[in-house]
Amino acid sequence: xxxxxxxxxxxxxxxxxxxxxxxxxxxxxxxxxxxxxxxxxxxxxxxxxxxxxxxxxxxxxxxxxxxxxxxxxxxxxxxxxxxxxxxxxxxxxxxxxxxxxxxxxxxxxxxxxxxxxxxxxxxxxxxxxxxxxxxxxxxxxxxxxxxxxxxxxxxxxxxxxxxxxxxxxxxxxxxxxxxxxxxxxxxxxxxxxxx
Amino acid sequence: xxxxxxxxxxxxxxxxxxxxxxxxxxxxxxxxxxxxxxxxxxxxxxxxxxxxxxxxxxxxxxxxxxxxxxxxxxxxxxxxxxxxxxxxxxxxxxxxxxxxxxxxxxxxxxxxxxxxxxxxxxxxxxxxxxxxxxxxxxxxxxxxxxxxxxxxxxxxxxxxxxxxxxxxxxxxxxxxxxxxxxxxxxxxxxxxxxx
DNA sequence: CAATATACGGAGCGATGTTCCGGTTGGGCA
DNA sequence: TGCCCAACCGGAACATCGCTCCGTATATTG
Numbered sequence: 001x002x003x004x005x006x007x008x009x010x011x012x013x014x015x016x017x018x019x020x021x022x023x024x025x026x027x028x029x030x031x032x033x034x035x036x037x038x039x040x041x042x043x044x045x046x047x048x049x050x051x052x053x054x055x056x057x058x059x060x061x062x063x064x065x066x067x068x069x070x071x072x073x074x075x076x077x078x079x080x081x082x083x084x085x086x087x088x089x090x091x092x093x094x095x096x097x098x099x100x101x102x103x104x105x106x107x108x109x110x111x112x113x114x115x116x117x118x119x120x121x122x123x124x125x126x127x128x129x130x131x132x133x134x135x136x137x138x139x140x141x142x143x144x145x146x147x148x149x150x151x152x153x154x155x156x157x158x159x160x161x162x163x164x165x166x167x168x169x170x171x172x173x174x175x176x177x178x179x180x181x182x183x184x185x186x187x188x189x190x191x192x193x194x195x
Numbered sequence: 196x197x198x199x200x201x202x203x204x205x206x207x208x209x210x211x212x213x214x215x216x217x218x219x220x221x222x223x224x225x226x227x228x229x230x231x232x233x234x235x236x237x238x239x240x241x242x243x244x245x246x247x248x249x250x251x252x253x254x255x256x257x258x259x260x261x262x263x264x265x266x267x268x269x270x271x272x273x274x275x276x277x278x279x280x281x282x283x284x285x286x287x288x289x290x291x292x293x294x295x296x297x298x299x300x301x302x303x304x305x306x307x308x309x310x311x312x313x314x315x316x317x318x319x320x321x322x323x324x325x326x327x328x329x330x331x332x333x334x335x336x337x338x339x340x341x342x343x344x345x346x347x348x349x350x351x352x353x354x355x356x357x358x359x360x361x362x363x364x365x366x367x368x369x370x371x372x373x374x375x376x377x378x379x380x381x382x383x384x385x386x387x388x389x390x
Numbered sequence: 391c392a393a394t395a396t397a398c399g400g401a402g403c404g405a406t407g408t409t410c411c412g413g414t415t416g417g418g419c420a
Numbered sequence: 421t422g423c424c425c426a427a428c429c430g431g432a433a434c435a436t437c438g439c440t441c442c443g444t445a446t447a448t449t450g
Contacts, residue, residue: 016396016447042437053399058439119311119367124438157384158375165381168363172314180353186360189352190381193388211416211427237406248430253408319407 023060025050031071038113039068065128068117076135079107083139093146094153098191100143101166104136105183108170115170137163152195165190218255220245226266233308234263260323263312271330274302278334288341289348293386295338296361299331300378303365310365332358347390360385 015023029050033041043064047057061067069076082103086096108115117125118132141159148155169186210218224245228236238259242252256262264271277298281291303310312320313327336354343350364381 055399161376164376168366169360171363181356181359189388190385193384250430
């Protein structure tokens with residue numbers, strides 16, 4: 001059931017040289033714009049920044065989600081890959097889970113509007129949601145399972161629910177100035193409540 | 196510092212009869228549209244439903260937040276008013292807090308997109324955010340304070356933070372079909388984690 | 391150096407938020 | 421009652437944004 005998300009890198013199948021160039025330019029431009037304007041920055045801005053036309057951006061990334069996924073793929077994969085390592089290197093699975101969640105929160109909080117986009121019901125973001133779930137839920141699940149088995153974490157909460165909640169808790173942090181709200185702490189509280 | 200939010204009811208200061216009529220029509224129309232299309236339904240739809248022009252809606256409710264606040268004012272006030280009663284009628288303040296939070300969650304979950312709108316950084320929703328905070332944070336704070344004093348709730352979390360987190364946990368529930376996600380349970384977990 | 395498949399660019403359409411101003415009307419007042 | 425003007429109304433108009441479509445340009449291949 002899990003889709004294959006590989007092969008979208010510019011250097012993949014042999015397209016025309018200009019196509020590869022433009023795809024890379026778009027990735028760079030998007031990454032830059034996402035930082036300042038958030039993941040739902042105007043498409044035109046990204047195209048302009050990359051020095052390409054509207055058609056080009058939609059040809060390479062039919063959905064906004066495709067672009068976002070391409071930009072953050074490496075970080076997401078890295079996050080997914082961290083889970084087994086964390087599990088192996090720590091004696092306490094619950095602590096490993098907590099640490100992984102912290103990394104997850106870090107990731108979301110540093111991407112303007114990403115958390116919001118993930119929960120958005122905008123059809124254009126559906127694939128984004130799917131990708132994140134496909135990659136991160138299994139990673140989270142392995143940690144959660146270990147924590148449940150070895151420790152005193154309640155077993156009636158699945159990884160999907162946990163990630164949904166944690167993701168939600170990260171919303172509104174990127175935005176605006178310092179309100180005393182700390183997503184890390186809230187997620188920590190949530191996990192504490194799961195014992 | 197807390198603003199006065201009264202006097203926006205159609206029957207308030209003596210405007211012209213048609214103005215009152217239109218304001219009421221807009222409130223009714225908005226309430227109806229919010230149920231089906233959510234709080235960020237197209238302004239035109241609301242105006243059309245009320246049988247008025249674009250100008251009229253913006254004259255009566257300059258900001259979308261004004262309209263939303265007007266529509267939900269009664270329920271918000273009721274929710275705020277529940278806090279003292281709950282505190283008086285229950286022996287356990289922590290249970291009272293939990294019950295009040297449940298009502299808060301109920302309120303948010305039954306309003307499509309309200310939770311999302313509350314966390315939105317859209318400038319048009321800033322006043323909405325402010326109103327909810329002004330009304331509900333003190334109510335929550337009274338319960339929280341009692342729970343802290345009488346029970347074993349940690350004291351390093353203020354009402355604002357708690358409501359922010361709880362509000363976030365309600366996001367994405369209104370949307371779409373039944374994903375096993377249950378905002379009530381998540382908020383319950385969060386409160387459990389606060390001991 | 392053609393010929394062709396491939397890719398590009400941006401005008402254009404529809405939806406939406408918001409403003410602005412000429413026309414309309416309620417209701418106080420003579 | 422009838423007049424008159426301040427208050428109010430309506431919706432055209434402008435701006436922004438997502439997305440599509442097609443005539444044009446060019447990389448590649450033989």
